[in-house]
Amino acid sequence: MTTQTQNIRWFWFSSPATFYPLAGTIARVAGVLAAALTVAGLYVGFVVAPTDATQGEAYRIIYIHVGAAWMSMFLYVVMAFWSAVGLAMNVRLAFILARALAPTGALFTFIALWTGSLWGKPTWGTWWVWDARLTSELVLLFLYFGYLALQAAIDERRRSDRASALLAIVGVVNVPIIYYSVQWWNTLHQGASVSLTRSPSMAKTMLLGMLLMALAFWAYSIAVTMIRARCEIRENE
Amino acid sequence: MLAIARTLIGRDLLLALRRKSDVATALLFFVIVASLFPLGIGAEPNQLRAVAPGVIWVAALLSSMLSLARLFAGDHADGTLEQMLLGAAPLGVVVAAKAAAHWMVSGLPLVLIAPLIALQYDVAAPLYGVLALSLLLGTPILSIIGAIGAALTLGLRGGGVLLSLLVLPLYVPVLIMGAGAVEMAGAGLAADGQLLLLGAFLVVAAAFAPWATAAALRISME
Amino acid sequence: MLEAAEIECERGGRKLFGPLSLHLAGGELVRIAGPNGSGKTSLLRILCGLLEPTAGTVRWRGERISQLREEYSRHLVYLGHAAAVKDELTPAENLGIACRLAGLAPDAHAVASALEAFAVPDMPVRKLSQGQRRRAALARLSLSQSAPLWLLDEPFAALDAGSAAHTEELVRRQLAAGGAVLYTTHQPSSLDSAARLVELAG
16 A cells, blocks of 8 residues: 655555554653643743733633634644645545544634633623634634534545545635634724733743643644544554 | 536526526525514614625525535436536536526525615615625625535535535635625725725635535545 | 556445456447446446546556546546436437537537437426436437447446347447447346456456
8 A cells, every 4th residue: 555655764654554653652752741831831821920910810811722722723724734635645644634633623722712702701891702813713613613524424434534635725725814804804893802912011921831831732732633543543444 | 618618507597497496595595584684683774774784795695505505416416417527628617617607596696686685774875886796796706615515515414504514614704805895885985995805806716616616526426 | 548457446445346457449349247236337437537446547548547537538428327317408408418518519400310219209308207318318329429438337227129229239330430338237238249248246
């Protein structure tokens, strides 16, 4: 099944059978990293970082919110990347990876929305704010749901892989368009803005906290994706 | 190639003519949805005038989503779609022709009926032009992009709802720009930017979406 | 002309057939036989380019059909299980459109006589019986002499003797003109003796 092309070592790992043990190792390492980074990030975010001048203690939710939002968008792009690889090179493993990423991406989108809402309540008084970024996250959630629903609706493995891969690519192309449209829409309707990055000064510890949490989420995503990929390989090969 | 496109459009229009219920369904749905809103939110004239662009656009969007399921389903069921995949014209051209016919049957009537709905909402006279133009530019985009979803969900159970879910995020920019254009005009500002952007969306969608749809059709028809 | 090299087919997790190699030159007639579920239709669809084989390639005049796409399908006529006719149109309208989609420009007279030869009445297809629809689909063969490759999936299924004979005649004429025909069938026909047999194990 694996072809002996120029880059032999790369294609060696594209066989699910050889990828399986590698995925296990990556999952273990990433899992440990995720745990360590989470502890560090939460410590910096909730203990070390100073209280925000205008928003008090409630702002601390952004340590989770920003990381989750970044991951939600990053994972979608990675998912689209593996989908493209799968369609272009017809490598089963690429499809397995793309499918494995989706639930985690959807989860982080949901967390971003939920923490955004939790942040909005003490800041703006309402549980939901039609802010440009939150609305974009909502549309991103629909994109993820669509991907997961399409995958689930198709029984035949090959069609399911390829159809959802195409959907992911079409989606990723549209994400910037959706984002900028929603930005413009927000300015038209003079909506609220739940943003901390626009605030005048951001203490270095705040940035460190957000970065640590984002990296923790990234490591977690890698670990969970590897585990999910292994499950799928075990089920089908 | 153009001859084949013309044949296909002619065929689809002839079929729609002989099966008039399809056209009527899309149109009726549009009118019904638009009529429901005042019943739901109250008939206060100022409020209705304010929500009119959004409501009309959402109604057009929903009507388009409803009629999309039919784009390939009929041809798929009787085997003619398979023959189109084996035709002499590139599949992208075939898809573009079918999307064009779909728009003529399900989108263009909405553009023509929209002024009547606008009348119901007491939309100010100068806005009619922008409204019609925004729908004229926007509804083809809905047909072209929606075709991707229709191709991906071909023959699947739960097709209609699944199709709507897939296509909804892709429709968001069109909705924002379309309704936004009318709102800008309503606020006395120039809507040129939004209309130009819609035009740009249309050109880009017409250039790329048919190929994505063709790929989706091949995947679904294997 | 048509060359399939080591093709394999797997559907729904089950291996249908393979590796199978087959080649078809002008004037050749091939019959695909095999029990139900052995993948005859899948093989035909692979040869059309509608289905990707799990392994192997199909080439037309040396080039892969996956690269050629409509350059290849322009040269073939595929009649599958479905009659591929629209209910709301008449057989004549259907046939005219089918030909035009294949890049031909048939005149009304040719269409009418093709349908007459198969005794297809002139009413909207939804009023026709299954047999009549089948014959309306087969009538396309009369107008497809320019396509060098005919791929027919069970062309004789549920056909009366007269139409079956007419179909065989059309196939013979096409072979004599240098065309290649590949067909699957369950029932015996007078073409079988002239055909090279490919059996799918199933």
